[in-house]
Amino acid sequence: MSGAVLQTVGLSIRFGGVEAVRGVDFTLAERELRCLIGPNGAGKSTLFKLLTGQLKPTAGRILFRGHDITGHHTHAIARRGIGIKTQVPSLFDGLTVREHLWLSARRTNPAGRTRAIADEILERIGLTALADGAVGQLSHGLRQWVELGTVLAGNPELILLDEPAAGMTHDEVARTAELVREINRTHALIVVEHDMQFVKMIARTVTVMHQGAVLVEDTMDQIMKNATVRDVYLGKHGGS
Amino acid sequence: MDLAAVLMLEVLNGIATLVLISVGLAIIFGMMRVINLAHGEFLMLGGYAAIVATNHGVNIWVAMLVMAPLVVGVIGVIAERLIIRVLYGRMIDTLLATWGLSLFFVGIVTTIFGNTVAGIGAPLGSVGVGRYNISVYRLVLVGLAAAILAVIFIVLRRTRLGLIARGTMENPNMAAALGVSPPRVYATTFGVGAALTGLAGGLLAPISGVLPTVGAAYVAKAFITVISGGTAILAGTAAASTLFGSVNQLLTYFTTPVIGEAGLLAAAILLLRVLPHGITGKLFRGSL
Amino acid sequence: MIGGRWSPGIVLTTVAMVGIALGVPQVVDQFGLLQLTVFAAMCILALSLGFVWGYGGILCFGQSAFFGLGGYTYAVTAINVGESTLATILAVVVPAVFAALLGYFMFYGRLSDVYLGVITLSVTLIFFNLMNSTAGDAYRVGKARLNGFNGMPSLPTLNVPGDPGRLLDPAETFYLVMAFLVIVYVGLHGLLASHFGRVVVAIRENETRCELLGYDVRLHKLLVFTIGGGIAGLAGCLFANWGAFVSPNVFSLTMTSQIIIWVIVGGLGTLLGPIIGCLIMQYLATTLGTQQLANTNLIFGIIFLAFVLLVPRGIVPSLRRLGARAVGPARVRDLA
Numbered sequence: 001m002s003g004a005v006l007q008t009v010g011l012s013i014r015f016g017g018v019e020a021v022r023g024v025d026f027t028l029a030e031r032e033l034r035c036l037i038g039p040n041g042a043g044k045s046t047l048f049k050l051l052t053g054q055l056k057p058t059a060g061r062i063l064f065r066g067h068d069i070t071g072h073h074t075h076a077i078a079r080r081g082i083g084i085k086t087q088v089p090s091l092f093d094g095l096t097v098r099e100h101l102w103l104s105a106r107r108t109n110p111a112g113r114t115r116a117i118a119d120e121i122l123e124r125i126g127l128t129a130l131a132d133g134a135v136g137q138l139s140h141g142l143r144q145w146v147e148l149g150t151v152l153a154g155n156p157e158l159i160l161l162d163e164p165a166a167g168m169t170h171d172e173v174a175r176t177a178e179l180v181r182e183i184n185r186t187h188a189l190i191v192v193e194h195d196m197q198f199v200k201m202i203a204r205t206v207t208v209m210h211q212g213a214v215l216v217e218d219t220m221d222q223i224m225k226n227a228t229v230r231d232v233y234l235g236k237h238g239g240s
Numbered sequence: 241m242d243l244a245a246v247l248m249l250e251v252l253n254g255i256a257t258l259v260l261i262s263v264g265l266a267i268i269f270g271m272m273r274v275i276n277l278a279h280g281e282f283l284m285l286g287g288y289a290a291i292v293a294t295n296h297g298v299n300i301w302v303a304m305l306v307m308a309p310l311v312v313g314v315i316g317v318i319a320e321r322l323i324i325r326v327l328y329g330r331m332i333d334t335l336l337a338t339w340g341l342s343l344f345f346v347g348i349v350t351t352i353f354g355n356t357v358a359g360i361g362a363p364l365g366s367v368g369v370g371r372y373n374i375s376v377y378r379l380v381l382v383g384l385a386a387a388i389l390a391v392i393f394i395v396l397r398r399t400r401l402g403l404i405a406r407g408t409m410e411n412p413n414m415a416a417a418l419g420v421s422p423p424r425v426y427a428t429t430f431g432v433g434a435a436l437t438g439l440a441g442g443l444l445a446p447i448s449g450v451l452p453t454v455g456a457a458y459v460a461k462a463f464i465t466v467i468s469g470g471t472a473i474l475a476g477t478a479a480a481s482t483l484f485g486s487v488n489q490l491l492t493y494f495t496t497p498v499i500g501e502a503g504l505l506a507a508a509i510l511l512l513r514v515l516p517h518g519i520t521g522k523l524f525r526g527s528l
Numbered sequence: 529m530i531g532g533r534w535s536p537g538i539v540l541t542t543v544a545m546v547g548i549a550l551g552v553p554q555v556v557d558q559f560g561l562l563q564l565t566v567f568a569a570m571c572i573l574a575l576s577l578g579f580v581w582g583y584g585g586i587l588c589f590g591q592s593a594f595f596g597l598g599g600y601t602y603a604v605t606a607i608n609v610g611e612s613t614l615a616t617i618l619a620v621v622v623p624a625v626f627a628a629l630l631g632y633f634m635f636y637g638r639l640s641d642v643y644l645g646v647i648t649l650s651v652t653l654i655f656f657n658l659m660n661s662t663a664g665d666a667y668r669v670g671k672a673r674l675n676g677f678n679g680m681p682s683l684p685t686l687n688v689p690g691d692p693g694r695l696l697d698p699a700e701t702f703y704l705v706m707a708f709l710v711i712v713y714v715g716l717h718g719l720l721a722s723h724f725g726r727v728v729v730a731i732r733e734n735e736t737r738c739e740l741l742g743y744d745v746r747l748h749k750l751l752v753f754t755i756g757g758g759i760a761g762l763a764g765c766l767f768a769n770w771g772a773f774v775s776p777n778v779f780s781l782t783m784t785s786q787i788i789i790w791v792i793v794g795g796l797g798t799l800l801g802p803i804i805g806c807l808i809m810q811y812l813a814t815t816l817g818t819q820q821l822a823n824t825n826l827i828f829g830i831i832f833l834a835f836v837l838l839v840p841r842g843i844v845p846s847l848r849r850l851g852a853r854a855v856g857p858a859r860v861r862d863l864a
Contacts, residue, residue: 075743512647
């Protein structure tokens with residue numbers, strides 16, 4: 001489909017006898033926000049790692065704006081304009097918040113512009129007050145936001161978030177949802193999440209995974225009413 | 241034809257030597273993930289133990305097969321208690337501390353025994369193979385290397401001690417819950433690895449003689465063999481020793497010993513490039 | 529240090545070095561001057577490993593390989609060409625190229641830390657064995673006989689560029705070596721303050737995050753390793769000049785251990801640390817070498833052990849922490 005930001009065709013990965021992701025066909029349109037949900041072991045994180053290049057698929061292809069990025073190195077994928085936030089915040093504990101943003105933005109901007117971008121993002125995320133503190137000292141929720149800001153600072157075209165609301169307080173979750181919606185005005189996003197409250201706050205189209213394959217793809221309202229989805233979450237659905 | 245036989249023997253000898261110098265390290269590294277840079281010095285100490293014992297009238301076989309492993313085993317246990325245990329989990333620091341230990345051993349031995357080469361003759365004389373004479377002792381070494389591998393296999397697979405050791409290495413907490421004391425297991429394992437290394441040092445002493453600095457010649461080769469072997473202690477050591485021993489000896493025979501050494505390293509680098517987790521990371525997985 | 533502000537510690541150290549460079553020849557005798565010259569050359573070597581290991585996070589146990597290559601390259605080139613300028617340049621380039629090749633294999637093969645250590649250690653040991661076996665007339669490069677374990681004596685030393693007859697006297701050699709030391713020290717700090725340097729430090733903190741930001745980690749490590757190799761080669765060249773002599777001992781296990789001890793004692797993660805560590809250990813080695821009381825290996829081994837077990841951070845970072853406690857918490861990074 002032309003105009004798609006990201007597309008996977010028959011994407012699969014097999015670990016020994018287990019096919020953790022089975023023939024996933026997935027398309028993300030311009031500025032679309034897609035939530036990826038499913039019970040434990042559904043293959044969400046594995047699919048995420050396939051998209052980020054941290055795992056190499058055993059079958060299928062991944063296309064970013066028509067370019068085949070299947071099996072490429074993570075850094076090459078990031079360079080294409082895909083920003084990645086991992087499940088456990090991956091940060092530089094010894095560096096400050098500002099330095100994180102600086103490093104992220106500096107790769108594609110000259111030094112002068114980079115400082116301005118760092119300031120902008122600090123404002124946008126609301127971390128200006130903490131800009132010069134070491135990240136290692138921050139609470140989990142703050143670290144998640146720092147990572148979000150770091151990803152944003154690189155001005156990626158597509159942003160992949162793996163559990164951005166994990167371990168956050170209720171207020172933090174609300175704020176994160178606000179941020180994600182705000183980011184969505186200018187960027188396409190794929191968000192893998194467990195926290196259904198959070199998903200409800202941000203979701204438009206939702207993809208539900210089960211046992212490595214896509215179970216159903218629909219709007220949030222329809223998904224909530226879907227009996228199969230409910231059964232899968234409650235563990236009633238044996239296999240498909 | 242006798243040339244082929246002799247060459248074959250040289251290769252087997254090279255393999256056996258690598259097995260001997262590596263198996264103790266394979267146990268320590270493979271089971272405890274400890275990098276012991278004093279490994280070469282354990283070999284050296286084993287050699288000195290054998291030579292000193294022999295020069296004081298002890299039968300050469302007893303000196304090599306009993307005294308050497310005993311002495312170095314004890315030293316190993318002490319080192320484990322005082323140094324290794326303190327640095328568990330800190331891999332780089334362990335590396336550095338054992339490096340310091342190796343300097344220390346070299347220094348102490350030099351102080352006590354001086355810088356000259358001490359030696360004992362190889363027992364058992366030589367036997368003729370066609371036009372060539374080969375040392376019987378070297379043949380015996382090949383057999384001993386194989387025997388040592390077999391014994392370790394049996395102990396690990398068939399005895400309670402082996403089972404406890406393997407279990408503790410896989411999951412120390414679980415082992416502790418079952419009443420096994422992990423620190424004891426670690427001390428014993430390190431001691432056994434050191435003893436095996438001392439044994440190797442003793443066995444190799446008649447062939448190469450010992451200098452306080454002889455460890456340096458062995459440490460790199462032993463590590464390369466163990467790391468290239470991969471996670472399976474015995475299969476890995478055997479496989480890597482076979483590969484590198486052959487490369488080393490064949491190159492040495494056709495060119496010079498130095499090219500042989502360089503060839504070993506080159507083979508290792510290429511191997512690790514292709515199989516970053518060593519041979520048994522891919523092949524013979526799950527074996528001992 | 530984004531924005532290029534230089535911390536007072538770095539400025540102070542630089543000024544001190546320049547001061548020493550200018551002042552020392554006035555007050556110290558010939559013998560002392562020669563001693564300090566070799567100390568300074570070794571400090572350059574220490575900086576190379578301090579950079580590669582402390583900042584690049586690369587466990588190089590064979591830094592002496594590049595040191596030795598630099599020394600031998602100088603020797604062979606100087607003997608053949610009769611003039612020292614090309615020899616000095618090659619003494620930096622050849623080790624750097626070798627480092628690039630070795631680094632390519634190691635970093636693009638994604639080998640882990642531990643393997644890097646063992647492989648680099650093996651490389652230097654192989655060079656040691658190799659050079660030891662080159663005695664005899666057959667082993668020569670052009671006019672230069674390698675001489676195996678005897679080493680290569682009577683090397684043509686540094687001359688004023690373009691004027692082979694005009695050799696540098698001890699004071700001038702000292703100035704030159706100190707100049708190189710200051711250039712390397714300031715240059716490395718400058719590099720670390722640049723975009724490249726910030727990425728290198730970030731890689732040491734979290735490789736994965738760097739990759740996720742689009743930086744090619746392998747390439748950065750390769751460049752760090754290559755630069756470190758070139759600097760070590762420079763030190764090797766200066767060392768060969770100091771004694772007008774080079775032997776396979778430059779590749780020995782002892783040599784490579786020493787470099788590591790300097791960095792451990794002085795402090796990993798700083799540039800001043802390796803310099804201080806080097807000076808202390810060199811001084812110790814010189815004083816100990818003249819007495820027969822105890823074996824050098826023994827003492828070095830004990831010091832090494834003591835530092836790893838008791839003062840794992842090394843002298844400079846430990847002093848800094850004490851200083852920070854006295855003065856008040858501040859960001860204690862990049863102070864020297």
